[in-house]
Amino acid sequence: TLPATACELRNSVQRIVNETPVWDLHTHLYPPTFGTPLAGTGRQAADPRGLMLWGIDELLTYHYLVAEVFRVVPSRRFAYKDFWNLSKQEQADHIWKHLFLERSPVSEACRGVLTTLKMLGLDPAERDLNVHRAWFAEQNADEHINRVMEVSGVSRITMTNDVFDDNERERWLSDGSLGTDSRFVPVLRFDKLLCDWQAAAKQLAGWGFSVGLTINQKTIAGVRRFLEEWIDRTGAVYCAVSLPPTYYYSGSDDPDPGNIIFRQAVLPLLAERNLPMAMMIGVTRATNPRLKVAGDSVGQADVSSVAQLCADFPNNRFLVTLLSRENQHELAVTARKFDNLMPFGCWWFLNNPSLIEEITRMRMELLGTSFAPQHSDARVLEQLVYKWSHSRTIIANVLADKYADLATAGWPVSEDEVRRDAKLLLHDNFADFVAGK
Ligand code: REL
C-alpha cells in the first residue's frame, strides 16, 4: 500500500506516472526517412521540404508561437508577408526577441520551449539562441529521436499521414519502406474526402480511381479501392479526419456527400478491416488566412452527431476529440452511452494546464480510467518532451486526488495498482481500442 500522507502519495503517483511509457496517439511527427530540413550530423542531406521537423528554429516557429508573436508585434507594424518572407532562422530570431527577451515567456507554448531545453540538458536560461543552434546542429537526427523518446517517456509515436498532401503522398509512392520505422505508427488521414467531396473526387479520378461527382455504386467502390490501397500502403492503425464545428450527421439518410461517402465507403471498410476511425471536430480553418496554419480557430461542435454515428455503426469504433471546451462534458457523457467511443486528448487550444486539469478531472469522474487523457499533437520532435512532461504532472495530480478520496473511503491503493492505472491511461486504453479488444 502506498504511503498515507497526502504529500508522499502525490510524490509516488507522480513518479509512477513519469515512469510509465506513453503511446502518443496523435502527432504530426515523422522519422528521417520522410526527409528533414535540418540535416544534423547524419549522412542524410537537408531536404527543405522534408517532413521531419526538429531543432530550436522549428520549436520557435511552431504555429502556436507565430500566432502569439503577432499579438505583440501586430501586422500593422510588421506585415504578415514580411514575416513570411523571412528565413526560418530570422522568424525564430523575431519570435525569440519579442516573446522571450522583451517580455516573460509565460504562455504555455513559450514555457514549453524552455521545459524542452531544460529536459534535453541544455541551459534554459541561455539568452543566446546560437548556443542552442550549435547543439542541435551536432545531433544525428535518427539518434536524436531515440533520445527525445527516452527523455519524454514516449514508446510509440503515431503519425498523421495525409493522403491529400502531395509532398507526403509522393514520398509514400516512391519509397515502399516508409512505414517500417517501428518507432512511428502510420495513420491514414483524409479530411478532404468528408469535407470537400468535389475536390476529393477530382483528385481521386486524376489518380486513376473510377469515381464521379455523383455518388453511385461505382463511385463508392472506387473510394473503397482508394482507401484499401492506402491503408495497405501505409499500414495505418486507424483512419482520421478533422472536421469543422458545423459538421453534422443526422442519420442513415443524411444527404451530405461527405456523409454518404463516410457511411457507405469509409465506415463499412474500416469495420471489415477492424480499424477505428478518429474524428477531431471543432476546427474552423483559416479564420485568418494571413497567419497560414496559425490562422485556424475553434467553434462548438454538434455532439449529438457523434452519438448518432456511434449508434448507427455499432461495428465501428470511434476515437473522438473535440476542440471546444464547451463540448467536453457532453462528449464524456456520450462515452458513457457508447462503448465504441473513446474520448481522447486535450486538443490544441485545450492543451493548457488549466484546461487539461479540468477536463481530465471531469473525465475521470464520469469515466473512471476508461479514456485516453492526452495526445501531444507535436509537430516538432522535441515538443514531445514538454507536452508529455506538463501533461503527466497534471494527470498524476488528478489521479493522486482520486486515490486520496479512495483512501478516505477506506480503499487504499498499492503501488502496483497505481502502475496498472497509469498504464491504462497512457498506453493500454488506446492500444486495446485499436486492437479491437
Ligand atoms: O490534426 C489537426 O488537424 C490539428 O491538430 C492540426 O491541424 C493543428 O495545426 C495542430 O498543430 C494542433 O495542435
Ligand code: ZN
Ligand atoms: Zn493534429
